[in-house]
Amino acid sequence: MTSPRTGHLLGKICLHGAWVLAVLLAAIVAGVAIGETPISLSLVFQVLANKLWGAGFVLDPIDEGIVWNYRLTRALVAAACGAGLAISGVVLQSLLRNPLADPYLLGISAGASTGAVLVAIIGIGAGAVSLSAGAFLGAVAAFALVALLARSTGAVSGSGQIILAGIAGSQLFNALTSFLITKSASSEQARGIMFWLLGNLSGVRWQSVGLAVPVVLIGLAVCLWHRRALDAFMFGSDSAAALGVPVRRVQIVLIATVALVTAVMVSLVGSIGFVGLVVPHAARLLVGVRHGRLIPLSALSGALFLIAADVLSRTAIKGQVLPVGVITALIGAPVFAVILIKARGGR
């Protein structure tokens, strides 16, 4: 009985996976081609053909370097990061029953920044993995603190209390980060770290892709696996329990996943705000509230959103690259306001 149903599911995944992948690839190619020095699509495809299949087109090594090492890695990490932050937003909004929940607003990104900076300055271990591990510990610590604070104020699910606690947590961890930087970093280190903190894709290379893409795929798989459990939280955690969801275990697994995904993204590109807030709400308007559709569409939209935001950050001001976090905040803050107003009207 299970096998034809599972076969049907596989068919659906292949069908939808195909167009999702096509859209994503088109966006990545566009992200590579558009920039201060526009690169023709044919050149992009020639570089890809050379690198992936050894096609042997004769190309300018500088162009090839820009496409392969600079623009492509940037677009891939932007896609992974956007997808990761968007699904983190979906999961947090569902578990906390709060439309304003987002890794940035809940202080998870701030905690991850503190953890990453601590590792960078003290220099425990080296490389992207230990930076991510530090960020993960920071993210978990921040969420634990925020959850504890919200709980001790007697927050009921869906109330604004957890968001207020998140703002307090963000402030605390941002202050800690500033303190660490001022106390221990050289002025050159400090400038680099501050630029990175605002959300920045400039330092991204292939090593970052190798970390970001697998982590976001794992995160996506875990969230999709729990799609029905997430649906069951629709009427609160008691209702989820009555529908057969092992509430505590699901909460721990999903929050840990969100913390991991957010931490890795923060350690690679700094804290980029509002993606997890804007994208899930837009996706809900398109496909409704069921997570089987909401999670994949949010991941795709998040990827597209951040690729577009990155292109905008590189092209908005001639000769300057804005931190991508500035672009997402400029779009995200008004959306935050709209959600606030709508939430009030809906009651």
Next chain:
Amino acid sequence: MNKQMRIAELACAELCWSIKGAPIIRNVSLKVQPGETLGLIGPNGSGKSSLLKLLSGVRSPDSGQVTLNGAALSDMKRRDIAQMIAVVEQQAETSDAISVRDAVELGRTPWLSALAPWSKDDDDIVCQALLDVDMADKPKRAWHSLSGGERQRVHIARALAQRPQILLLDEPTNHLDIQHQLSILGLVRSLPVTTLIALHDLNQALACDRLAVMDKGELIAIGQPAEVLTCERLRQTFGVEAHYLTDPYDGTRILRFRS
């Protein structure tokens, strides 16, 4: 569905539960007879909702235990419990724009796994549940556009879609107009499942097979409605004077209250 599978036995022994030191449930033992409709009555704050939460396993007691078919509920998987027991909470709200149909489909959660997608059987069960509560004509309506009564009927449909053997309902007729109160109660009584239902309206409670009376967290009486709901008990527990009248229309006994 296999009829023999649908007579699960729910019981509890010496249940105690307190919140921050304040006792909510004190030493409650009871056994729900397979197939019966057991009404749970008592004044506000007497522990009816809390007892239902303990019996459904959503909360764990401080001491004592709940058993389902003789097995301790605390040792069972949530999913296995949810395949047998469905719960209709008193107030379960959402700010999400979920549709009626989607909300009822949630009832299939304990029967599906991550790899087993939605099937035709699930569709049929959901359609039947919508028909049972008279909501089949509005499957696409969004949650926030529903009235309180419609929301409650959707919750009941969701519980029915769980295809439970035991249904726990916490004042399900609270927000309903009289027509839907009567139809929901009639529906609940006609279901081939064991039902434990917390009720406020004592005349409606009289129609249950048996009644359990809660007062200050204790179970003070359980038995046939006529034995349990005496004028003496109504005075002591509910603080009202009352006497029975016989309806000349069909000979039913009804309660008339005086303050």
